[in-house]
Amino acid sequence: MAGILVFVEQRDGHVRKASFEALSEAKRLAQGKGIPVVAVVVGSGVRGLASTLGDWGAEKVFVADQPELAHYSPQAYAQALASAVGEAQPQAVFLAATAMGRDLAGRLAAKLKVGCLPDVTAVRWDGDTLQAVRPVYSGKALATVDGGKSVPVVVTLRPNVFPAQKSPHTAEVMALPPVAVRGGYKVKEVVSLQAGELDVAEADIIVSGGRGLRGPENFALIRELAKVLGAAVGASRAAVDAGWIDHAHQVGQTGKVVSPTLYIACGISGAIQHLAGMSSSKVIVAINKDPEAPIFKVADYGVVGDLFQVIPALTEEVRKLKT
Amino acid sequence: MRIAVLVTYVPDTASTIKVGPSGKAIDEAGIKWIISPYDEFAVEEAIKLKESKGAEVTYITYGPERDQQVLRECFARGGDKGVHVVGTGAAFGDAFAIAQILTAAVKKAGPFDLIFAGVKGVGSDQGLVGAMVAELLDIPHVASVTKIEYGEAGITAWREIEGGQEVVEVSLPCVITAQKGLNEPRYPSLKGIMAAKKMPVESVKVADLGLDEAALGGATCRWVSLALPPAKSAGKIIHGEQDPQAAARELARLLREEAKVI
Ligand SMILES: Cc1cc2nc3c(=O)[nH]c(=O)nc-3n(C[C@H](O)[C@H](O)[C@H](O)COP(=O)(O)OP(=O)(O)OC[C@H]3O[C@@H](n4cnc5c(N)ncnc54)[C@H](O)[C@@H]3O)c2cc1C
Ligand SMILES: Nc1ncnc2c1ncn2[C@@H]1O[C@H](COP(=O)(O)O)[C@@H](O)[C@H]1O
Numbered sequence: 001m002a003g004i005l006v007f008v009e010q011r012d013g014h015v016r017k018a019s020f021e022a023l024s025e026a027k028r029l030a031q032g033k034g035i036p037v038v039a040v041v042v043g044s045g046v047r048g049l050a051s052t053l054g055d056w057g058a059e060k061v062f063v064a065d066q067p068e069l070a071h072y073s074p075q076a077y078a079q080a081l082a083s084a085v086g087e088a089q090p091q092a093v094f095l096a097a098t099a100m101g102r103d104l105a106g107r108l109a110a111k112l113k114v115g116c117l118p119d120v121t122a123v124r125w126d127g128d129t130l131q132a133v134r135p136v137y138s139g140k141a142l143a144t145v146d147g148g149k150s151v152p153v154v155v156t157l158r159p160n161v162f163p164a165q166k167s168p169h170t171a172e173v174m175a176l177p178p179v180a181v182r183g184g185y186k187v188k189e190v191v192s193l194q195a196g197e198l199d200v201a202e203a204d205i206i207v208s209g210g211r212g213l214r215g216p217e218n219f220a221l222i223r224e225l226a227k228v229l230g231a232a233v234g235a236s237r238a239a240v241d242a243g244w245i246d247h248a249h250q251v252g253q254t255g256k257v258v259s260p261t262l263y264i265a266c267g268i269s270g271a272i273q274h275l276a277g278m279s280s281s282k283v284i285v286a287i288n289k290d291p292e293a294p295i296f297k298v299a300d301y302g303v304v305g306d307l308f309q310v311i312p313a314l315t316e317e318v319r320k321l322k323t
Numbered sequence: 324m325r326i327a328v329l330v331t332y333v334p335d336t337a338s339t340i341k342v343g344p345s346g347k348a349i350d351e352a353g354i355k356w357i358i359s360p361y362d363e364f365a366v367e368e369a370i371k372l373k374e375s376k377g378a379e380v381t382y383i384t385y386g387p388e389r390d391q392q393v394l395r396e397c398f399a400r401g402g403d404k405g406v407h408v409v410g411t412g413a414a415f416g417d418a419f420a421i422a423q424i425l426t427a428a429v430k431k432a433g434p435f436d437l438i439f440a441g442v443k444g445v446g447s448d449q450g451l452v453g454a455m456v457a458e459l460l461d462i463p464h465v466a467s468v469t470k471i472e473y474g475e476a477g478i479t480a481w482r483e484i485e486g487g488q489e490v491v492e493v494s495l496p497c498v499i500t501a502q503k504g505l506n507e508p509r510y511p512s513l514k515g516i517m518a519a520k521k522m523p524v525e526s527v528k529v530a531d532l533g534l535d536e537a538a539l540g541g542a543t544c545r546w547v548s549l550a551l552p553p554a555k556s557a558g559k560i561i562h563g564e565q566d567p568q569a570a571a572r573e574l575a576r577l578l579r580e581e582a583k584v585i
Contacts, residue, residue, distance in 0.1 A: 115543025
């Protein structure tokens, strides 16, 4: 049976939004060829979740449900996925390009001795072959790639790029044979950064601050605007290197690559390494006092002005709109 | 302890990128090559470990002739041995092909207790090779590591995930892929740069590893074409120097009514 197998990532029993996006894109591509979408869920106590995946176009859902799989382990998860691949014999395996998905994809591809197309922003059929587009060289070029002779080909899809769309089916749920989990790898603890804080890699809206903020205390302005927008807080490397905010917030070449619907850059000049992380955002706003700042070249909307005046005013305006 | 570090030479991140004559790769004329920024964290971690606990550090790279220089740049910071797998570049952009070549090189130069790589090679931006090498060696790996504690039988690694960190206990041998935050890479010293010229580099061909580079390259990932992104049309500029309040109001209105994103 050919088809597209989608790894559905869950944490604490919640499916990640990016996995719904991957399912939706798989469905769109599969429909064009009349082939099925098959999902696979790995974890502990995740069986109940499996049956809900029919809503997202999965015709069949494989489940690896074992206490030892409660935490992500590259080898154990790759083993579970490989066994789902054995059952489904898909043409492609899709994963969301999250921390887990990106990592697992490499491990899985090597296990299956096939290729991987990582962090793609578009996928299409070229005859019966899947072709993908991925930003390379910090987004300064776009490569069109395919998996050569790989069957299946493993593809990771950049979060927030592909629309999530329901497509109701009744899904048949099937258990995978138990994975023999090896020792030598154990997740001791999962540390959350700060309760209630959204991660930039997953956020729909990001408000970022740079050196223009002048000091750590002024991130409060960014946080305030982020709060009214329901956004995550991002930062330039200059702000991170100055110790104003944790590296987890850094956007760019040596930080996170993000694709939110809305990216608001405040006091960020727009160095190429920063653009590398955010230029695929749908709408880019720049707030900067220097009209010559390179960030304005990629911005859809730019406000030339002092961020210390513009941000609070914007926060106020958004608050008004939202009430 | 024996440590391998996988290092790769990449175009300086500030380079202007042009599409080369093949239409599938960049034009390399005028490109300045640098150690991939994440590999610098990998190199630093290995040297620090050598200094604190005693270790032999071997750098391994696969690439064309010019890439011998990346080994020299690593030696300028420290380390003991270098292996250059000289290739034609046929496997460029195909992570699994590269991983097979590097795994063969690791096996030949090994065994190693620890293998460091970068979380991703800047430029081709795949983020795959480390995990693939681990799988081919059938050992565990921890990706995107920002902190390591070294114990008797294994190590504890802090790995970056969305919204936090996973703390992982992993046995040796294993592969670690380095993320920013792991350490502060040192600058090479003048003495180091001089000494680096005399450090031993073993040069091997892909065929010496029993692999066929031409057959491997593109077998599992092909770059069909490379293009520059479409130029973005100029955005709307709102002048807020005089009346920031009005500018903010106009921006909020545009984001709601025109862009429909808030
Ligand atoms: C290998 C490598 C990797 C890198 N990786 C990253 C990365 O991942 N992410 C990243 O961001 N950078 C990265 N950089 C660094 C990058 O080159 C820039 O140095 C950095 O992005 C600059 O940060 P910034 O825009 O905050 O600071 P600056 O460039 O100093 O810009 C500050 C801006 O604030 C504006 N400003 C000042 N005061 C005000 C005010 N009151 N109101 C409004 N505007 C004001 C200024 O006009 C200016 O444009 C990397 C560099 C290298 C070499
Ligand atoms: N040609 C190569 N030679 C040596 N190491 C490499 C090579 N390509 C990739 N690597 C290693 O694998 C890491 C991830 O690369 P990539 O999967 O290409 O993003 C890099 O940071 C290097 O540590």
